[in-house]
Amino acid sequence: MSPEKxxxxxxxxxxxxxxxxxxxxxxxxxxxxxxxxxxxxxxxLKYPEVEYSSRWIRIWGGPETAGLIHRIxxxxxxxxxxxxxxxxxxxxxxxxxxxxxxxxxxxxxxFYQNIKYFLGVSREKxxxxxxxxxxxxxxxxxxxxxxxIGSSGxxxxxxxxxxxxxxxxxxxxxxxxxxxxxxxxxxxxIVFIFFWHFYNxxxxxxxxxxxxxxxxxxxSTKDLKERHPAEFERLFPDASIKKKEE
Numbered sequence: 001m002s003p004e005k006x007x008x009x010x011x012x013x014x015x016x017x018x019x020x021x022x023x024x025x026x027x028x029x030x031x032x033x034x035x036x037x038x039x040x041x042x043x044x045l046k047y048p049e050v051e052y053s054s055r056w057i058r059i060w061g062g063p064e065t066a067g068l069i070h071r072i073x074x075x076x077x078x079x080x081x082x083x084x085x086x087x088x089x090x091x092x093x094x095x096x097x098x099x100x101x102x103x104x105x106x107x108x109x110x111f112y113q114n115i116k117y118f119l120g121v122s123r124e125k126x127x128x129x130x131x132x133x134x135x136x137x138x139x140x141x142x143x144x145x146x147x148x149i150g151s152s153g154x155x156x157x158x159x160x161x162x163x164x165x166x167x168x169x170x171x172x173x174x175x176x177x178x179x180x181x182x183x184x185x186x187x188x189x190i191v192f193i194f195f196w197h198f199y200n201x202x203x204x205x206x207x208x209x210x211x212x213x214x215x216x217x218x219x220s221t222k223d224l225k226e227r228h229p230a231e232f233e234r235l236f237p238d239a240s241i242k243k244k245e246e
Contacts (some may be wrong), residue, residue, distance in 0.1 A: 013221045013239055020217040023087050028214055030080040031142075037073035039190050041066045046183050071157050074150075081146050100130040100231075103140070107133035129230040138197055145189045152182035 020028070041060055044053035045067070060066035088099075110126035111133050117125050131139070155162035155178045166174045202210045206227075213219050225232040 013236060016218040016220045017224065017235070018217055019213055019219045022217065025214065025217050027080055027084050027087070030083075031077060034073040034077035034080065035189075035193065038070055038077065039186070041070040041073070042183075042186060043190075045070070046187065071153075074153050074157070078146065078150050078154075081142075081150070101136055101139050103133075103136055107136060127230045128228050129234075130228055132228075134200055138200070141192065145185060148181050148185040149189065152178040152185075156182060 044050075044056045045063075047053055057063055057066050060069060106129070110128060113122065113124065113126040114133075116122040156175075159175075162178075163171075201207065201214075221232070221236075224235075
């Protein structure tokens, strides 16, 4: 009979663990840098009638230079997205078959439990896994945004090439559609990022003034246990069992 495996003491837990490796951190830095550039250069182009739009465009070197920066940043963002997809495929090829970022029925249960907690109906918080339902929504919203903004942006940036793909019956309204898709979806993305994402990941009282995970890639085991208890129990089952016994 094999000896019983010693349980991991709470004091023996590592102070922090890796949450995002260097590849994910690089992808994130490129994504938010290019996003800020396209947002700043595209804002005045969307609202040229606003009094300060002309002044803002001049800061970027005039409309031609601002447009060039906008297109370069947009294409870089698309290449970064391609880098992300290739890296995901590589990890899958290497044997990683479980991606915690995929939506599951548990996310609906967590959402329902969170609503009850916020309304005071329940005192129990949802036990989030590695990613919360809001973080998953945050992640997959990028795919939708890249599809809409990226496809329409490429068409507007390379009109002669795009014209070859547009059927003759759609030429009367296709360009207006591309403009609306690109402009309005970009506005939605800006509002979403600066209000939803920035608040949840950087401005909430428990992380203010900023979460450092996007830089270091690491999260403390204390924060992991508090914000992602199901993930903590998965990584440190012996510590979780010990705590319950105490």
